[in-house]
Amino acid sequence: EAGVTQFPSHSVIEKGQTVTLRCDPISGHDNLYWYRRVMGKEIKFLLHFVKESKQDESGMPNNRFLAERTGGTYSTLKVQPAELEDSGVYFCATTHFNTGELFFGEGSRLTVL
Amino acid sequence: SQQGEEDPQALSIQEGENATMNCSYKTSINNLQWYRQNSGRGLVHLILIRSNEREKHSGRLRVTLDTSKKSSSLLITASRAADTASYFCATDSTSGSRLTFGEGTQLTVNP
Numbered sequence: 168e169a170g171v172t173q174f175p176s177h178s179v180i181e182k183g184q185t186v187t188l189r190c191d192p193i194s195g196h197d198n199l200y201w202y203r204r205v206m207g208k209e210i211k212f213l214l215h216f217v218k219e220s221k222q223d224e225s226g227m228p229n230n231r232f233l234a235e236r237t238g239g240t241y242s243t244l245k246v247q248p249a250e251l252e253d254s255g256v257y258f259c260a261t262t263h264f265n266t267g268e269l270f271f272g273e274g275s276r277l278t279v280l
Numbered sequence: 281s282q283q284g285e286e287d288p289q290a291l292s293i294q295e296g297e298n299a300t301m302n303c304s305y306k307t308s309i310n311n312l313q314w315y316r317q318n319s320g321r322g323l324v325h326l327i328l329i330r331s332n333e334r335e336k337h338s339g340r341l342r343v344t345l346d347t348s349k350k351s352s353s354l355l356i357t358a359s360r361a362a363d364t365a366s367y368f369c370a371t372d373s374t375s376g377s378r379l380t381f382g383e384g385t386q387l388t389v390n391p
Contacts, residue, residue: 211381212378266311267311268313
């Protein structure tokens with residue numbers, strides 16, 4: 168069975184540009200989470216989908232970040248316009264149940280110059 | 281300070297030695313989990329301990345949980361060079377399902 172897949176693995180963009188990160192969950196996993204790790208700091212929660220609905224988006228830093236999960240399958244996280252402080256590794260994690268083990272993708276490293 | 285704080289921040293040991301990492305948290309939890317991240321890779325789940333459990337074993341891993349002190353420890357016995365990675369504890373609170381991570385402990389096992 169395929170794991171959580173994230174694309175791109177690394178993106179380098181200029182400040183002010185737009186980037187869209189994608190996450191394909193494990194089949195059947197209704198719960199999808201986005202996390203971010205900046206500069207080797209703690210891994211911070213961004214938001215949680217249950218199927219296509221946003222269950223909790225309290226961790227989204229500001230309105231430059233937009234997450235979608237149309238149809239309850241893959242999810243995208245768009246940053247527009249990107250700022251220098253958005254650089255970091257964005258992780259997607261999914262699970263069937265809303266408690267317990269999370270299955271992580273390998274992350275999308277974003278570098279904003 | 282953050283829920284799920286690990287210490288030490290970095291630990292360097294020789295192969296064959298035991299490695300102990302600690303985690304403290306602030307709010308009431310349902311369970312506590314430990315994850316490992318190899319450089320440039322995703323996080324991999326190691327073990328989950330529920331709030332009503334005090335100790336759990338999995339292979340060379342031993343996890344303890346002290347809810348009165350709001351702390352947990354992860355012990356890796358007979359360490360190997362392949363254990364070199366960052367280790368994170370993560371908690372989910374009684375008020376929600378999302379996991380809260382700390383900054384992690386970077387473990388280096390020297391051959």
